[in-house]
Amino acid sequence: MYIQFYTEELSAEAALRELLPRILGSEIDFDIHVFQGKTDLLDKLPMRLHALANWMPNDWRIVVVVDRDDDDCLLLKQHLNQIAADAGLTLRNTSVTSQPFQVINRIAVEELEAWFFGDIPALRAAYPRLSDSLGERRQYRDPDAITGGTWEALERELQRMGYHKGGLQKIVLARDVARYMIPERNRSRSFQTFYSALKEIICIE
Structure with a gap:
């Protein structure tokens, strides 16, 4: 299995490169794509996901991580989900057994x-x-x-x-x-939501 992580800043990449090997283990490969800020990520994500949807292997997953900042968390999540749906990719909360989810969107609250x-x-x-x-x-x-x-x-x-x-x-x-x-001791609810999603991917693998 392979996971592509999309994040808005280099500091998130630095944290993930420390954390992910310990969470995912050695059996799951991953890469991290860093955008030039949140606006850049939201602007370019539709084209990136559309391009991937045409050839994305069945054992690939995409995890998008963005800061909430001052945005409405629900509206931001809906926007991210709509981008994935418009690209023809299956979201975690809408997938069915015969079609495993391809995209997970996660928000760091507030940063x-x-x-x-x-x-x-x-x-x-x-x-x-x-x-x-x-x-x-x-x-x-x-x-x-x-x-x-x-x-x-x-x-x-x-x-x-x-x-x-x-x-x-x-x-x-x-x-x-x-x-x-x-990860298990982290008191941030948004981190635990992110962590739970990764554990679910591991279980699928």
Whole structure:
């Protein structure tokens, strides 16, 4: 089996390259295609999926990962699903037994950094000066509900402890934290939805 991942930014690619081998194991091959931001992904995805639909092997899957940002999560998901349906590809939630799903769309709420807040032990393994009670603070108890910008909040906490003083280096952060992440313990609901989808692909394989 082979999986193509589509993501909007290099930091997501950095995190996935650390995480995916541990989740998928050695029997499933994958590649990651990075677009130049969310708008670029949404603009180019229809053409990319249309091209794939004409020859995509039965044992291929496509996983699209985008940040919610300020979008309505339901509307964004519907838009992504419509792009796949218009290309003639089968979605996970509409597939039938005789025709396995080909596309899974997943949204990081509100941003990739929420997935890092979901695993405080991984954050502290990468940045030991962070408080071990960080996840107990009211504003961080629900990683998917952090207000005022998730990456901005993480930047503030890291800079307070002397890290990333020149500004948050998102790719470095993603690589550093994802290296220590354990999917099963992540408190982000959007991460667990993403993780569950990958486990389902593994079971199909």
